[in-house]
Amino acid sequence: TSSRTPLIAGNWKMNLNHLEAIALVQKVSFALPDKYTEKVDVAFIPPFVDIRGVQVVVEGDKLPFAYGAQDVSAHVSGAYTGEVSASMLAKLGCTYVVVGHSERRDYHAETDELVAAKAAKVLEAKMTPIVCVGEKLEIREAGTHVDFVVKQLTGSLAGLSAEQIGNSVIAYEPVWAIGTGKTASAADAQEVCAAIRSALADIAGAEVAAKVRVLYGGSVNSGNIGELITQDDVDGGLVGGASLKPDEFAQLSAIAA
Numbered sequence: 001t002s003s004r005t006p007l008i009a010g011n012w013k014m015n016l017n018h019l020e021a022i023a024l025v026q027k028v029s030f031a032l033p034d035k036y037t038e039k040v041d042v043a044f045i046p047p048f049v050d051i052r053g054v055q056v057v058v059e060g061d062k063l064p065f066a067y068g069a070q071d072v073s074a075h076v077s078g079a080y081t082g083e084v085s086a087s088m089l090a091k092l093g094c095t096y097v098v099v100g101h102s103e104r105r106d107y108h109a110e111t112d113e114l115v116a117a118k119a120a121k122v123l124e125a126k127m128t129p130i131v132c133v134g135e136k137l138e139i140r141e142a143g144t145h146v147d148f149v150v151k152q153l154t155g156s157l158a159g160l161s162a163e164q165i166g167n168s169v170i171a172y173e174p175v176w177a178i179g180t181g182k183t184a185s186a187a188d189a190q191e192v193c194a195a196i197r198s199a200l201a202d203i204a205g206a207e208v209a210a211k212v213r214v215l216y217g218g219s220v221n222s223g224n225i226g227e228l229i230t231q232d233d234v235d236g237g238l239v240g241g242a243s244l245k246p247d248e249f250a251q252l253s254a255i256a257a
């Protein structure tokens with residue numbers, strides 16, 4: 001972690017309607033005292049239709065939470081039926097936008113090039129992209145995961161300036177650990193997160209690399225976040241399943257603080 005403020009981002013995926021969304025945010029707020037949120041950034045990443053409700057409760061009750069979206073269009077505006085633009089998300093007060101989640105790469109054939117284009121739109125709208133990278137099981141088993149992730153990262157940041165990269169967050173999410181209950185060991189997470197930081201130094205310079213937060217994602221919960229967060233290059237978590245359980249999410253955020 002070092003001097004970087006830890007970030008815990010809860011990716012709800014395709015769960016919770018707008019009423020359930022409001023209830024979850026309220027429950028997390030009851031369960032997470034301010035003494036923790038002063039030391040950890042906590043963000044909700046709900047489905048698009050929930051964002052307005054989350055905004056109303058966060059702003060209305062002045063809750064110490066950020067929020068954002070799970071995806072964004074690579075286009076600015078116009079005839080792109082079904083898509084949502086970065087400027088619309090910025091207007092709703094979003095701080096973060098996840099780009100390149102493995103589920104989007106897999107089920108929607110998103111390429112590194114598309115992910116980089118989306119990240120650029122997020123940055124142009126003055127929000128922070130959470131750029132996801134991670135290897136599948138066969139690559140891990142072949143032992144080529146570090147090279148794979150560095151290449152995927154480089155492609156997913158292509159065309160961004162050093163300053164833009166400095167305003168981004170990277171999430172290392174080994175695909176074999178997502179939703180499987182299998183977490184990478186803290187040492188495995190550190191190995192790849194350190195490689196990501198050194199790749200960031202090559203691409204954007206040491207100063208940028210030192211300030212970018214690199215998250216780990218993949219079956220993070222209150223039982224494993226403690227060891228993960230103490231790794232030098234792990235600056236928080238992108239949390240799926242556990243982010244839907246308010247007490248669990250509050251507890252793991254408190255541990256990361």
Ligand code: PEP
Pocket residue numbers: 011173177178179180181217218219220238239240241242
């Ligand atoms: C995710 O999808 O970003 C994720 C890490 O999911 P889970 O925590 O459920 O493995």
